[in-house]
Amino acid sequence: MATPLRVERADAIETWTLDLPAQRNPISGPDMIDALVAAADRVNRDSTVRAVVVTGAGSAFSSGGNVKDMAGRAGLFGHPPVGQRTAYRDGIQRIPRALHACEVPLIAAVNGPAVGAGCDLAMMCDLRIASTTAFFAESFVKLGIIPGDGGAFFLPRAVGAARAAEMTLTGDRVDATTAMEWGIVSRVVEPDQLLPTAFELARRVAANPPHAVRMAKRLLREAEGRSLDGVLELSAAYQAIAHQTADHHEAVAAMLEKRRPNFQGA
Numbered sequence: 001m002a003t004p005l006r007v008e009r010a011d012a013i014e015t016w017t018l019d020l021p022a023q024r025n026p027i028s029g030p031d032m033i034d035a036l037v038a039a040a041d042r043v044n045r046d047s048t049v050r051a052v053v054v055t056g057a058g059s060a061f062s063s064g065g066n067v068k069d070m071a072g073r074a075g076l077f078g079h080p081p082v083g084q085r086t087a088y089r090d091g092i093q094r095i096p097r098a099l100h101a102c103e104v105p106l107i108a109a110v111n112g113p114a115v116g117a118g119c120d121l122a123m124m125c126d127l128r129i130a131s132t133t134a135f136f137a138e139s140f141v142k143l144g145i146i147p148g149d150g151g152a153f154f155l156p157r158a159v160g161a162a163r164a165a166e167m168t169l170t171g172d173r174v175d176a177t178t179a180m181e182w183g184i185v186s187r188v189v190e191p192d193q194l195l196p197t198a199f200e201l202a203r204r205v206a207a208n209p210p211h212a213v214r215m216a217k218r219l220l221r222e223a224e225g226r227s228l229d230g231v232l233e234l235s236a237a238y239q240a241i242a243h244q245t246a247d248h249h250e251a252v253a254a255m256l257e258k259r260r261p262n263f264q265g266a
Contacts, residue, residue, distance in 0.1 A: 005035035006057070012050035012206045013199065014043065021058025027117055028065040028076045028092050040098040047265050050206035050213065052102075053198045054125055055109040061134065062118025065092075070143070088148050092117065096150035099124040100221065103214040105205050109198035110134040111191065119167075120147060123154035126217060127201060128185040130176040131194045136184060138164075142171040157224060159184050209247035210265045 006017040016039055018025035018032070027033065043049040056062055069075040079087045099106065099121075108125035115137045122128055122136065138155060140147050147155070147168065156164040163182050167174060176188045189197045205213060215238045223231045242248055246266040254261035 003035055004029065004032040005039060007039060009049075010199075012048060012210075013053065013202045014039075014049055014051075015053045015055065015195075018054075018056045018062055021056075021060070024058070024060040024063035024113070025056040025118070026063050026065060027095060027121060028069065030075070030091065033091055033094055037094050037098040040102040043104045044102060047210055049104050050208075050210045051105050051107060051202035053107050053109050053195070053202050054121070055195065055198070056111050056118075058112075059133070060112040060118070061108075061110045061114040062121055063113070064116025064118040064120070064139075064149075067143070092149045095121070096124055096154065100150075103218060105202075105213060105217055107198050107202055107205075109194050110136075110185065111194055113137070115139050116143075116147075117149045117151075120149050120151040120154055123151070123158045123184075126220075128158075129194065129198050129201065130179055130185040130188050131191045132176050132188055133191055134176045134179070134188075136167070136174045136179055137171065138167040139171040139173075141169065207263075209245065209251060209263045211245055211247065212242050215242060 004018065004020050006015075006019040008015045008017070016036075018027065020026065020032070027036070043052060065076070070077045072078075076087050076091050077084075105127065106125040108122040108128040110122050110128060110130040112131065112133050113135055114122045116139050119136045119138050138147065138151055140151070146152075151168070155167065158164075159167070159182050166172075174182065174184065176185070179185045180188045187197065219231070219235060219238060222234055226234070247263045250261050250263060
């Protein structure tokens with residue numbers, strides 16, 4: 001059966017491709033929501049997956065919500081106010097919850113426009129690389145709505161409060177060059193170099209002990225809403241676990257013996 005999310009694997013790295021190119025890869029449909037949530041839940045349980053590259057098929061990364069469904073008041077957008085609130089909570093808002101809880105590092109390879117919820121999807125990832133053809137637009141106000149999928153949480157953390165306010169309140173596009181200047185992405189490359197560059201970054205992440213990487217990612221996430229004392233206490237607990245792993249002992253031995261380490265995820 002065809003799925004809106006194409007999942008491929010090479011060694012310890014998965015690629016998740018939003019695969020609705022004719023519609024510019026909207027993420028508001030129930031099948032796409034289910035697929036993204038299921039993929040995040042699955043890799044959390046699979047310690048052999050060490051990094052994930054998220055990208056879009058065709059010319060767009062993601063158009064976010066399906067504007068035709070908005071116009072026709074269909075699908076996610078076809079409810080009265082109280083029902084609409086429930087539809088968001090039980091629908092597209094499952095994506096930010098699932099990706100925020102995903103333990104595996106997510107690398108967005110933004111191949112084209114990332115608009116509305118598509119922009120927010122990129123911000124939900126831990127690292128972002130953009131093609132020169134990409135742009136980002138927190139464009140909800142252009143349609144008379146607000147970021148309903150967590151953009152008010154993720155965007156300021158990615159770009160800072162002032163830039164997030166500018167993007168959210170104007171809805172204007174931010175091109176790839178500006179995105180690089182603002183720190184939205186870590187680098188901008190030509191289209192034919194986007195996936196190779198993303199995979200090279202994923203390999204650098206995947207080369208490290210997977211349990212340490214997952215705990216480090218979780219620590220970064222938890223630090224967003226905790227006090228210094230809370231972060232230090234959690235760091236001490238995670239560190240106590242990390243010191244007992246076989247991969248930690250292998251890393252220390254390899255450094256002292258001046259050889260390449262062999263991490264087994266243990």
